[in-house]
């Protein structure tokens with residue numbers, strides 16, 4: 354397994370001179386292996402954005418070290434490392450720089466001096482990967498939120514990133530847009546083994562990840578598979594997170610006396626459980 358990103362005992366405080374101000378990120382360690390999808394979840398102020406800013410070198414840890422593809426992130430290698438990371442942010446309207454979809458995807462390639470023929474090839478293949486090729490000449494403001502985010506993903510893909518960071522990338526989308534973007538990420542993982550780090554409040558999105566890092570007040574409270582993390586149940590609620598819809602529904606049904614065997618993280622599991630526990634003899 355190749356390690357793409359690691360945090361080792363990383364701490365950051367916005368007021369390092371004040372011992373009484375809580376650290377935004379406090380002694381956090383984790384790693385992301387090639388091909389994994391890791392979701393960082395946590396309530397407001399738990400340190401998620403500060404962690405992303407450190408991965409991109411916008412902030413540097415005061416303690417500990419961050420490695421990207423084996424290299425300790427520093428002022429010297431910052432630009433090289435940034436070129437290997439694709440980012441998609443929260444607001445689909447703040448990310449467009451091109452007048453058309455293809456101009457937008459080509460923007461970073463042009464800035465990086467990629468030869469014209471290669472640029473055309475990368476724009477074409479990236480837009481095909483996110484199923485937005487037919488919108489090549491469309492103006493961005495005519496697209497839906499989900500389509501805009503898929504173009505933003507294409508822009509990131511065109512740079513052949515080692516890591517794609519989704520920073521609350523679905524939080525401003527309607528359910529259909531959210532679904533489109535998440536399906537795109539799932540497809541990309543299957544097709545090209547893309548490594549993904551997503552920062553999210555959305556527990557249903559976190560369920561799709563291989564592993565979840567659960568942050569609380571700057572500290573890593575827990576890390577594990579979605580099953581392990583959501584088994585924490587009331588602890589998640591206490592720290593300001595919801596449980597997935599299927600789990601909440603299972604709990605309510607059990608309280609009403611409907612027999613169910615499991616906790617049921619997904620709707621599919623719930624439907625199967627309802628069927629086997631109640632109807633199949």
Ligand SMILES: Nc1ncnc2c1ncn2[C@@H]1O[C@H](COP(=O)(O)OP(=O)(O)OP(=O)(O)O)[C@@H](O)[C@H]1O
Pocket residue numbers: 367376377378395396397398399400401402403404
């Ligand atoms: N520029 C800043 N100056 C001072 N303190 C800050 C700054 N940015 C964040 N903080 C503080 O650092 C802590 C972690 O904030 P951070 O934004 O990283 O959390 P978050 O989990 O991303 O929250 P949200 O989901 O609201 O974006 C919070 O206590 C926050 O108030």
